Amino acid sequence: MTYVGMPTPKETPQETMAKIAGSAKGMKVVIVGGGVSGLSAGWWLARSGAEVTVLDKGIVGWEASGRNGGGASHYQSPLFEEEQRMWPHMDALLGYPTEHQQERLVIAVSPKQLNQYHYLAKMNNDMGYRVDLLDGDQVRSMVPLAGDNCLGGMHYRFGGHANPQRSVQAYAWALQDLGGRIYQHSPVTGFETVGGKVTAVHATSGRHECDAVVVAAGPQIQALMAKLGVEVPLAAARAEMIVTEPAPMMPIGGVDGNGLYGRQTLRGNLAYGGGPHEWLETFEAGPPARPSSPLTRNLARRVAELFPKAAHLNVIRSWAGIVENTPDGRPIIDRMKDPENVTVITMSGVGFGLSPASGHAVRDLVVDGACSFTDIAKISLSRFDGIGADWREQRGWQAPKAA
Amino acid sequence: MHINNGTDPHAIGTKLPAPEARYDMVVVGAGPAGLTAALAGAGEGKSVLLVDENPIPGAAMGNDVPLLFGGRMTTATQNAERMLETVFMSEPMLEAAMDAGVEVLLGTSAWGVYRNGAGITGLPENVVALADKDRGWIVGYNELVLATGARDLAIGFPGWNQPGVMGAAALERLLAHYEAFAGKRILIVGSHNLALETALLARDKGVDVAGLVEVRSAPQGDAALAEAVRAAQIPFYLEDAPAEAIGGIDGVERVRLRSGAEIAVDTVVLAIGLVPSIELIDAMGGKRVLDGARGGYIPGDNDGVTCVGDCAGLADTGFDHVDYRMEWARELGKLSKGDTIVCQCEEVTRADLLGVQPPRYLERPAPMQARSLDTLIKDGPPNPDQIKRLTRAGMGVCQGRRCRDQVAMMLAMAADGPFGSVPLATHRAPVRPLPLRILADWEESEEMRAGWDVWFGIPTQWVPYRDIDTPREREHQTAIAEGWSL
Numbered sequence: 001m002t003y004v005g006m007p008t009p010k011e012t013p014q015e016t017m018a019k020i021a022g023s024a025k026g027m028k029v030v031i032v033g034g035g036v037s038g039l040s041a042g043w044w045l046a047r048s049g050a051e052v053t054v055l056d057k058g059i060v061g062w063e064a065s066g067r068n069g070g071g072a073s074h075y076q077s078p079l080f081e082e083e084q085r086m087w088p089h090m091d092a093l094l095g096y097p098t099e100h101q102q103e104r105l106v107i108a109v110s111p112k113q114l115n116q117y118h119y120l121a122k123m124n125n126d127m128g129y130r131v132d133l134l135d136g137d138q139v140r141s142m143v144p145l146a147g148d149n150c151l152g153g154m155h156y157r158f159g160g161h162a163n164p165q166r167s168v169q170a171y172a173w174a175l176q177d178l179g180g181r182i183y184q185h186s187p188v189t190g191f192e193t194v195g196g197k198v199t200a201v202h203a204t205s206g207r208h209e210c211d212a213v214v215v216a217a218g219p220q221i222q223a224l225m226a227k228l229g230v231e232v233p234l235a236a237a238r239a240e241m242i243v244t245e246p247a248p249m250m251p252i253g254g255v256d257g258n259g260l261y262g263r264q265t266l267r268g269n270l271a272y273g274g275g276p277h278e279w280l281e282t283f284e285a286g287p288p289a290r291p292s293s294p295l296t297r298n299l300a301r302r303v304a305e306l307f308p309k310a311a312h313l314n315v316i317r318s319w320a321g322i323v324e325n326t327p328d329g330r331p332i333i334d335r336m337k338d339p340e341n342v343t344v345i346t347m348s349g350v351g352f353g354l355s356p357a358s359g360h361a362v363r364d365l366v367v368d369g370a371c372s373f374t375d376i377a378k379i380s381l382s383r384f385d386g387i388g389a390d391w392r393e394q395r396g397w398q399a400p401k402a403a
Numbered sequence: 404m405h406i407n408n409g410t411d412p413h414a415i416g417t418k419l420p421a422p423e424a425r426y427d428m429v430v431v432g433a434g435p436a437g438l439t440a441a442l443a444g445a446g447e448g449k450s451v452l453l454v455d456e457n458p459i460p461g462a463a464m465g466n467d468v469p470l471l472f473g474g475r476m477t478t479a480t481q482n483a484e485r486m487l488e489t490v491f492m493s494e495p496m497l498e499a500a501m502d503a504g505v506e507v508l509l510g511t512s513a514w515g516v517y518r519n520g521a522g523i524t525g526l527p528e529n530v531v532a533l534a535d536k537d538r539g540w541i542v543g544y545n546e547l548v549l550a551t552g553a554r555d556l557a558i559g560f561p562g563w564n565q566p567g568v569m570g571a572a573a574l575e576r577l578l579a580h581y582e583a584f585a586g587k588r589i590l591i592v593g594s595h596n597l598a599l600e601t602a603l604l605a606r607d608k609g610v611d612v613a614g615l616v617e618v619r620s621a622p623q624g625d626a627a628l629a630e631a632v633r634a635a636q637i638p639f640y641l642e643d644a645p646a647e648a649i650g651g652i653d654g655v656e657r658v659r660l661r662s663g664a665e666i667a668v669d670t671v672v673l674a675i676g677l678v679p680s681i682e683l684i685d686a687m688g689g690k691r692v693l694d695g696a697r698g699g700y701i702p703g704d705n706d707g708v709t710c711v712g713d714c715a716g717l718a719d720t721g722f723d724h725v726d727y728r729m730e731w732a733r734e735l736g737k738l739s740k741g742d743t744i745v746c747q748c749e750e751v752t753r754a755d756l757l758g759v760q761p762p763r764y765l766e767r768p769a770p771m772q773a774r775s776l777d778t779l780i781k782d783g784p785p786n787p788d789q790i791k792r793l794t795r796a797g798m799g800v801c802q803g804r805r806c807r808d809q810v811a812m813m814l815a816m817a818a819d820g821p822f823g824s825v826p827l828a829t830h831r832a833p834v835r836p837l838p839l840r841i842l843a844d845w846e847e848s849e850e851m852r853a854g855w856d857v858w859f860g861i862p863t864q865w866v867p868y869r870d871i872d873t874p875r876e877r878e879h880q881t882a883i884a885e886g887w888s889l
Contacts, residue, residue: 059783059786059789060782066792075867076864076865076866076867076868077868078868091766091768095768095769095770095771096768096770096771097761097765097766097767097768097771099765112886113886115886116883116886119882119883119886123867123879127867127869165792165793166761166792166793169792169793173770173774174770177770182782184782184783185783237414237859238522238523239858239859244839245799245800245836246800259855259856259857260857261857261858266764266765267749267762267764267795267798274855274856274857274858275851275855275856276413276414276415276416276418276851276854276855276856277413277414277415277859278414278415278523278524278525279411279414280522287522288521288522289520289521289522289523289688290522291517291520291521291522291523291687291688292831292832293415293419293517293523293525293526294419294420294515294517294526294530294532294541294844295415295419296515296532296832296833296842297532297539297842297843297844298843298844298847298851298855300539300839300840300842300843300844301839301843301844301845301847303839304839304840304843310839311838311839311840311843312838312839312840313838313839314800314836314837314838314839315833315836315837315838315839315842316799316800316802316833316836317802317831317833318831318832318833319831320522322522323859325859325861328861328863328864329859329861329863329864329865330863330864330871348864349858349859349864350858350864375868378868378871378872393409394409395409395411396409396410396411396414397411397414400524400525
């Protein structure tokens with residue numbers, strides 16, 4: 001099972017699994033944060049034979065990992081080809097459904113959008129990823145809910161989408177099936193360090209001894225890593241989505257555009273987000289609330305423009321998620337120099353789709369000290385060495401002062 | 404590195420619009436409590452807006468929103484003009500309110516309340532979001548009065564998922580306000596005041612009441628009311644429960660009780676309890692407390708928001724509604740089968756819910772089948788929102804109205820804890836299902852349009868990895884950033 005529009009992988013995921021089996025036998029790894037990146041890392045490590053413990057402040061996948069659009073088409077990432085290699089096999093490898101579906105369509109309802117999408121199509125084609133350009137009639141034949149306002153679009157012959165909530169739980173359950181332990185409602189309170197290594201992680205569930213630690217706690221990474229004397233520049237913001245009642249199934253559910261991201265779920269619901277975000281203060285205990293705003297109305301308008309033939313469908317929910325960003329919006333996947341057995345991962349708001357690959361990268365850093373399948377030097381933490389304390393202000397990313 | 408010169412054009416900033424009107428007082432719900440509050444406000448010289456969603460659009464009623472209509476409304480409810488007149492005539496105080504200067508909008512629902520607070524500061528002011536059959540809009544307020552009443556409590560049993568199984572509040576609405584009840588002969592489930600009053604109202608409106616079924620050994624409500632029901636020759640079936648509703652293409656035709664009795668009726672009226680309608684309070688992040696004597700979760704103290712009437716809590720008569728419901732849920736649970744539907748919208752069965760299994764359109768490999776609520780509870784207390792995501796129970800177009808309460812009770816029973824040990828499943832705006840075209844802001848500001856981006860508006864985020872730190876990086880950044888403000 002591979003994609004038309006991607007290079008053919010050199011090895012099957014099953015071959016990779018056979019290769020790593022036993023490579024981390026006996027290694028005790030504590031993962032801080034049961035979001036999609038932490039759980040995928042935990043699953044890869046458990047597949048390697050490590051004894052994995054995941055600590056989460058609440059329920060697995062409760063934050064942005066379980067609240068996003070489910071997209072899996074992030075071609076800009078060094079992890080992308082690995083993600084594409086893995087996704088079609090994840091249901092079988094995990095043993096639980098993820099609702100993964102292949103391919104994407106991005107459609108335009110304004111000339112400016114069409115220009116933008118053409119640029120992105122060329123950028124992909126230059127990388128060797130096949131994108132077909134579509135005119136309005138071609139879109140209408142492929143997207144039954146599109147309308148006369150559609151000017152054209154592009155068809156990614158790769159990429160896809162999955163159900164975030166189901167996938168996160170699938171990683172968690174698969175990890176447990178491999179002997180991993182997950183402590184929910186167990187916030188981390190501190191680290192024990194001996195000779196430049198973390199030897200135990202303290203949480204409300206108790207003291208967890210470890211040979212290695214992975215910190216994958218989203219916006220809370222900053223406060224946790226500060227306890228270890230490492231500064232990780234992150235800023236959190238709120239993003240919003242809406243969902244409609246089910247629409248008739250479209251042949252390709254991964255359709256977005258008009259400034260929106262999202263998908264038609266396998267149940268038929270149209271789930272879309274986009275638009276302005278609100279920068280927030282970050283709290284070590286996690287976000288106190290995840291409110292949505294009247295932006296719901298702007299999202300509804302854009303979905304109605306994207307799918308005029310669905311404009312009569314009821315919106316049944318809106319929600320929000322709190323997402324962390326690094327100063328350049330790119331991930332940090334890096335093993336620290338001190339304490340040297342700590343690996344940090346934040347995907348800077350683009351973590352769900354890339355998760356099958358990000359877990360592999362973390363596994364490689366924890367077990368082998370280097371990523372085996374792609375270059376990740378440009379997403380190391382050190383690129384932010386010496387960043388000014390006012391980096392948020394420079395970007396206009398500061399949280400509003402509390403009233 | 405891309406620097407935005409200290410401003411982020413894609414942040415919310417001041418993009419959320421100001422309300423299109425402001426009132427000293429906005430009252431949601433034009434029942435007696437809401438009308439009394441509106442009249443009092445007008446009497447003090449305040450500008451008052453009073454909105455009420457009645458008459459409910461036919462499509463919403465078909466989805467059991469906001470009450471459990473059970474498909475037993477007549478075709479008259481499809482005639483919006485007639486319904487508007489009927490609703491207006493059914494409440495004499497409406498005319499008094501208009502005469503007192505209250506701006507009254509019928510057929511208008513309030514689907515969200517938005518306030519600055521934890522996690523949000525971008526609102527220009529506190530607003531209520533409204534919608535009628537033509538459009539959605541927002542209004543500002545100084546005082547907000549919620550008089551949203553109470554909704555039907557549904558607890559499933561075999562055959563409850565067919566036309567003809569409805570709620571007591573829906574029946575009252577159809578009989579007393581819409582003159583549009585399509586049933587002829589009803590069986591009432593429950594015997595507390597709600598059930599007794601329902602029986603008497605139905606009898607007065609010429610409906611044949613076949614009886615009341617009570618799980619406990621005696622009628623539960625006010626003795627005088629119970630006596631009035633007896634005097635009307637309406638039988639009680641005590642220590643009994645509906646084992647199955649049996650029907651045909653038009654829904655219920657008869658009910659078989661646990662005792663074996665079969666009763667020919669076209670409608671089963673669930674009158675076990677009412678749930679205070681706290682959707683708006685919960686969706687705005689307001690405080691709420693559990694009070695069994697007042698019908699379950701009721702609003703707590705919320706600055707600037709006053710709750711009146713049933714939405715503030717049912718009258719405290721010393722009766723523990725939550726205990727009573729749990730007893731019914733336990734009994735109806737015993738009478739249910741694995742394939743008894745719990746969530747009608749998403750067709751989630753009891754076995755699927757207790758097994759935490761995915762919907763039928765997904766594969767269930769062996770590891771998936773080995774999972775259940777029991778295995779999930781080992782990881783921590785059950786959370787309805789988590790169960791909802793996995794099973795889809797409560798994810799449908801009725802917005803969980805038909806199943807959220809029974810799911811919460813089932814989870815509490817599975818975890819062997821009291822009702823309050825399981826968190827309340829969250830309510831989210833819009834608290835009424837509303838079409839995209841109605842909800843949409845078609846008069847979006849230029850600032851919103853210009854500042855829109857699909858994600859965070861960070862051009863460096865989308866530069867292909869191999870082009871980072873090369874001359875192509877700047878080219879991509881410029882092209883990507885210029886393409887925003889779509």
